[in-house]
Amino acid sequence: GISAASSIDLLCLSGAAIALGALLFESMRSSITYALLFAFYYSIYYFGQTFMWFQWDILLLETGFLAILVAPLWKRSSAQPHDGVTLWLVKWLLFRLMFASGIVKLTSQCPTWWSLTALNYHYETQCIPTPLAWYAHQLPEWIQKLSVVGTYFIEIAVPFLFFVPVRPLRLIAFYFQVIFQLMIILTGNYNFFNLNTIALCFSLLDDRYIAKACGWKYDDKDSFFDSIFGKRVCRIVSRVIAALVMIAMLGYTVRYFNIYIDFNAGTVASSVGFSLDQFTALLHQVVPYTVYIGVLSLSIQILKAFYSVLTDPPTYSRFISLISTAFWCFAAVIMFGLSLVPYSVLDYSTKDVIWPVFHRLHDDIDHYSVPIVNSYGLFRRMTGVEGRPEIIIEGSNDVNSGWKEYEFYYKPGSPTESPPIVAPHQPRLDWQMWFAALDEYKNHPWFINLIWRLLHNRKSIVSLLEKNPFPDEPPIFIRAKLYHYHFTGWSEETENWWTRKEVKTYLPAVAKNVSSLKEFLLHTIGMHYRIVEDAPDEKDALSTTLRAIRAFLGDAPPMPLLMSIFTAAVLLLSTRYIAAAVQRDERGKKRKADKTKTKGD
Numbered sequence: 001g002i003s004a005a006s007s008i009d010l011l012c013l014s015g016a017a018i019a020l021g022a023l024l025f026e027s028m029r030s031s032i033t034y035a036l037l038f039a040f041y042y043s044i045y046y047f048g049q050t051f052m053w054f055q056w057d058i059l060l061l062e063t064g065f066l067a068i069l070v071a072p073l074w075k076r077s078s079a080q081p082h083d084g085v086t087l088w089l090v091k092w093l094l095f096r097l098m099f100a101s102g103i104v105k106l107t108s109q110c111p112t113w114w115s116l117t118a119l120n121y122h123y124e125t126q127c128i129p130t131p132l133a134w135y136a137h138q139l140p141e142w143i144q145k146l147s148v149v150g151t152y153f154i155e156i157a158v159p160f161l162f163f164v165p166v167r168p169l170r171l172i173a174f175y176f177q178v179i180f181q182l183m184i185i186l187t188g189n190y191n192f193f194n195l196n197t198i199a200l201c202f203s204l205l206d207d208r209y210i211a212k213a214c215g216w217k218y219d220d221k222d223s224f225f226d227s228i229f230g231k232r233v234c235r236i237v238s239r240v241i242a243a244l245v246m247i248a249m250l251g252y253t254v255r256y257f258n259i260y261i262d263f264n265a266g267t268v269a270s271s272v273g274f275s276l277d278q279f280t281a282l283l284h285q286v287v288p289y290t291v292y293i294g295v296l297s298l299s300i301q302i303l304k305a306f307y308s309v310l311t312d313p314p315t316y317s318r319f320i321s322l323i324s325t326a327f328w329c330f331a332a333v334i335m336f337g338l339s340l341v342p343y344s345v346l347d348y349s350t351k352d353v354i355w356p357v358f359h360r361l362h363d364d365i366d367h368y369s370v371p372i373v374n375s376y377g378l379f380r381r382m383t384g385v386e387g388r389p390e391i392i393i394e395g396s397n398d399v400n401s402g403w404k405e406y407e408f409y410y411k412p413g414s415p416t417e418s419p420p421i422v423a424p425h426q427p428r429l430d431w432q433m434w435f436a437a438l439d440e441y442k443n444h445p446w447f448i449n450l451i452w453r454l455l456h457n458r459k460s461i462v463s464l465l466e467k468n469p470f471p472d473e474p475p476i477f478i479r480a481k482l483y484h485y486h487f488t489g490w491s492e493e494t495e496n497w498w499t500r501k502e503v504k505t506y507l508p509a510v511a512k513n514v515s516s517l518k519e520f521l522l523h524t525i526g527m528h529y530r531i532v533e534d535a536p537d538e539k540d541a542l543s544t545t546l547r548a549i550r551a552f553l554g555d556a557p558p559m560p561l562l563m564s565i566f567t568a569a570v571l572l573l574s575t576r577y578i579a580a581a582v583q584r585d586e587r588g589k590k591r592k593a594d595k596t597k598t599k600g601d
Helices: 006-026 031-051 055-070 083-108 120-124 133-135 142-163 166-189 195-202 208-216 223-229 231-256 275-310 316-346 348-353 356-367 428-437 447-456 512-526 540-556 559-600
Strands: 260-262 267-268 388-394 465-466 477-487 498-511
Touching: 006 031, 006 447, 006 540, 006 559, 031 055, 031 120, 031 428, 031 465, 031 477, 055 083, 055 316, 055 388, 083 316, 120 133, 120 447, 120 477, 133 166, 142 166, 142 231, 142 267, 142 275, 166 195, 166 231, 231 356, 275 316, 316 348, 316 356, 388 428, 388 498, 428 447, 447 477, 447 498, 465 559
Parallel strands: none
Antiparallel strands: 260 267, 388 477, 477 498
């Protein structure tokens, strides 16, 4: 068989081809397609180990698994009764993601989140900032504090609007979440995470909104209240309710975060107006109620699905539809119950309201490390308060002089280099370097293997770097130093984006000889360490072809490559839809002409 590296290449190329096909061809948007994509990405996730263990990877896997349930088994032209039930699971995932991300910022007891100063550090200390992050970092502190309050409002309060029966409130929640994600995209390179979250937000929209936005015809059937009070009255009432709810939510936000206008300073002051004990007590009350809200909301969707089936004429098709609806509703209940287990980490008392069978089932699934339901909590604690830690790797042929820096493509290195724009691509090595800087090298085995490969100029590793100061012959020695980076300020007369200060030696100079490196590791870490050798290149046709494709694509910058593929797909889709619209228009004109001719005859 082929090597693990070639297998991953094959999975990546196959998955990209299938995903592109699903984007272009409606017939490919089926459960089978998404099951293949889930299996491929799970395989990459499993073999990628520490390089794939990010929250956005498990979020993509959970989203992909839900796509299997939401998508049709095969191509169909009409909606099914259970569609609202399976789509509800996507909304529930969005709720768990956002609500948990807001809660953990406070339960972590991070001083910066409680003092509303987290964004004073976030923009310069995040993994890979964008150029706009530099400008956001320069904003006055009172705006940074208000931004933290806004983060709490969007992540903790707004998600409750996902389940309300008032349509304008769900649309408001949609816009809040999408704008929030767009702001994150502008100031940070978080790969596909924000795009994935925006995709989840579409579960908050209804067919009427999407049809109107796309210019499609839509049969706007009267709801129960529409038939009693009339559409116009119901829409006015719903907008009034939405306005009152938003005023109340903003009022409570002002109250609990002590927001007031300081006219003397010309600022808006804010501070947390509650204690950790008060917040914990409130959490004990609220989290179980979120479970009850989920149960009620899902039950309503299930009842609507069965009502839709049972009101159809009694035929064989209705019987099949009833069986299908029962199956998908059962699957939705299982997924919801499983999701409550990781969700309950927000408040362990919530475990008491979860049926024990879901705990056992979740443990069985977790035993096989299949992340179809997960717990979330982004930016739990703010790191780099004293300065952004960065590892700078250097090489030399003389241990006492001549040290030269290795430069990475995306992570900060030279203070003169501007932050990049790289999302939705995620440079995994650059990200891992950020995490390694927060800890000691002995806790990151991959870092030692990286150093060993640099000592031997391994092409597979050197190609991941922007500049190799030893292109012809590898250095005899390599070391790593830890620096603290800070953004430069408005008032500084410099063209540099960063300032940096050396903190300590991260990894002492190690020699090229493998035995001496192992002796060094044994002496410093107190353990034998295995250096993983590169596997020899396979000579079979498939492996050779995969290496050629990798070499060809590896020369292309990731961001332009991704955008080129996506733009080409969008243009093809647009061309198809325009052509179809023109054909429909021509058919309509022909039918109209035929009717006119018939009347004339």
